[in-house]
Amino acid sequence: MSDTADEQTRKAAEALAHSAGFGNEHSSEAVPGALPHGRNSPQRAPLGLYAEQLSGTAFTEPRHTNRRSWLYRVRPSAAHPPFTRTGNGNISSAPFTDSVPDPNRLRWSPLPEPPEGTDFVAGLWTLGGNGDVTQRTGMAVHLYAANASMTDRVFSDADGELLIVPERGALLLRTEFGLLRAEPGHVALIPRGVRFRVELLEGTARGYVCENYGQPFTLPELGPIGANGLANARDFLAPVAAYEDVERPVEVVNKFCGNLWSATYDHSPLDVVAWHGNLVPYVYDLRRFNVIGSISYDHPDPSVFTVLTSPSDTPGLAAVDFVVFAPRWLVGEDTFRPPYFHRNVMSEYMGLIEGAYDAKAEGFLPGGGSLHNMMSAHGPDRETFDRASAAELRPQKVDDGLAFMFETRWPVTTTERARTADHLQPGYDDVWQGLERHYRR
Ligand SMILES: O=C(O)Cc1cc(O)ccc1O
């Protein structure tokens, strides 16, 4: 008896091989001899494959930012029927114009369960964002909730790269470059335009997506930290080549300038037998993050927790940073240890992958999220403030949660759907009520 689709997903996810490193030249062939040697585009590519370049940066960008890969495939991507518009579901794109940017602090509970048969693409739900897809600037925050694998359907996003942050349910990502497994606590990145399919390893899945319209995420500079630390390049795992030779109708959904377009191919475009290059999908286990912090006094700024950064044209000013609050020791002397009260020119969307977050005693839930827009005042809730102000300052391990932040240079405009959602929490402001006056003269 042949395996069910779910069994095929599970078996495929076992013992995956990877190619390690960030920004380096990878190469991989699923069939020996499929990669040409000494040139990218020989007169006839090996094994009758088609050679095709995928450019993630302009041809002429400087070497240290240039990203491209060469794919050797059964059929060239160019062999496809026309795309036609299809429904956008709950996906929207920048510029976000259906509501005005809001200075209020907003918080959402997790997405409700989706209807039966919702796959990753159908389960995407846009919360908001900034910039403009047609200008390749800015970002969108999406959530997803799915209970079905994509079958005979693949997705690609011309508008940006997708940083997927699973919160519930492991994912098998079948990409043009091969297979990746991403479970809660990992992040996965799919470069702009790369075709992929999401299969569910646990029946249901939930999480967050940062769609980055701008420059690709890269590792932050380390400056005085030195040659090692934060996210180490060797812990980023690209797939090895794996292809499917499928000659039956496959729907390709293409997100282009804010809309979904669909075409039904007569074959699967996940037909890359070999590839090489530095533009690759990857996964990263957030628990590998080397957390740097204060070993004397004061709470450091969260920039020190940056995993990945999408630079802007201004040095030091990120279009968007991906920041993780991973388990760590707090040892600061005479220090208020949780996140401080602050107002930030950058806008902060936060999510929770597991457990709790040290600035919020309750209400900030795994699968939920908060938005503290440009200059909005926030910080520890009353309970956290009272507790941390009175705490005995012994070395303390913070290891009861895994939270993250998409921190962006432009204010985040929420979609009408996010503003009117049942799971938008009323009364979020109240967490800062009752902070007593202690000042006496
Ligand atoms: O608002 C937040 O919780 C995120 C955050 C964490 C921190 O440690 C310092 C500043 C900051 O914005």
Ligand SMILES: [Fe+2]
């Ligand atoms: Fe903050």
